[in-house]
Amino acid sequence: MCAEMEDRLDLPVEPATSSTQAVSTADVICTATTSSTPVFDDADVSPGTHINAVGAYTPEMQEIPPETVMRARLVVDHRESALAEAGDLLIPMKEGLFDEAHIHAELGEIIAGLSTGRTSENQITLFKSVGVAVQDVAAASAVLAATRSRDLGTRATL
Numbered sequence: 628m629c630a631e632m633e634d635r636l637d638l639p640v641e642p643a644t645s646s647t648q649a650v651s652t653a654d655v656i657c658t659a660t661t662s663s664t665p666v667f668d669d670a671d672v673s674p675g676t677h678i679n680a681v682g683a684y685t686p687e688m689q690e691i692p693p694e695t696v697m698r699a700r701l702v703v704d705h706r707e708s709a710l711a712e713a714g715d716l717l718i719p720m721k722e723g724l725f726d727e728a729h730i731h732a733e734l735g736e737i738i739a740g741l742s743t744g745r746t747s748e749n750q751i752t753l754f755k756s757v758g759v760a761v762q763d764v765a766a767a768s769a770v771l772a773a774t775r776s777r778d779l780g781t782r783a784t785l
Contacts (some may be wrong), residue, residue, distance in 0.1 A: 628783060647671050658682050658690045663714075669694035674749035684757045686717045691753070693719035698754035700731050712757040734763065735762075 632640040643649035649734065650656055650671040653679040660666055660682040668690040669682060672678075678699065703709040707714055710727055720726060732742035744753050774780045 630685050655679070660690045661688055662690045663688055665692040665695075666690045666778070668692065669698075672751060673749065677745075678751070678753045679756070680715055680753060681756045681758075683715045684712055686712065686714050689715040689718050689756050691715045691720070691755075693724050695751070696753060697725055697756075699751040701729055702732050702734055702737060702744070702752070702754050703730055704754075704756040704757045706730055706733055706735055708759055709755055713755055715755055 629640040629642055632638075640682070646667045647752065650667045651673060653673075653676060655677050655730065656667070656672070657679045658666060658681065672695050678691065680691050696715060701716075703713070703716075705714040706727070709730070716730075734756075739745050
């Protein structure tokens with residue numbers, strides 16, 4: 628994979644030898660697992676890191692350490708869905724580590740200017756997504772409109 632990505636990106640790509648090595652040097656961490664336990668250690672997350680957590684989409688799954696969730700500015704795709712499905716939130720909430728007030732905002736609130744995102748360069752930010760179909764449709768619609776206005780793409784008949 629590293630060789631393929633080097634060719635595609637024309638950049639050096641090297642595999643990490645451990646999650647500690649990968650996480651401790653990352654500015655952005657993206658997780659997309661079905662793990663039932665955190666996939667990295669909170670101590671490895673540096674100040675200023677942003678985390679996109681798109682796995683752990685059932686109440687039993689957990690890929691982000693509770694300590695990381697607690698010290699991060701937490702943004703979700705949709706509060707109601709996150710509070711019903713996101714084990715990364717539900718498991719530590721059940722343990723009494725925080726409550727739903729810890730959710731700073733929904734992503735749409737930040738995009739609309741109704742809430743703030745990062746407030747300092749050292750702040751850890753966490754976007755927890757469980758997937759909301761209507762948001763996917765809205766994004767696809769925006770992409771389709773942009774490609775049509777630029778006369779891009781190929782029309783296919785199915």
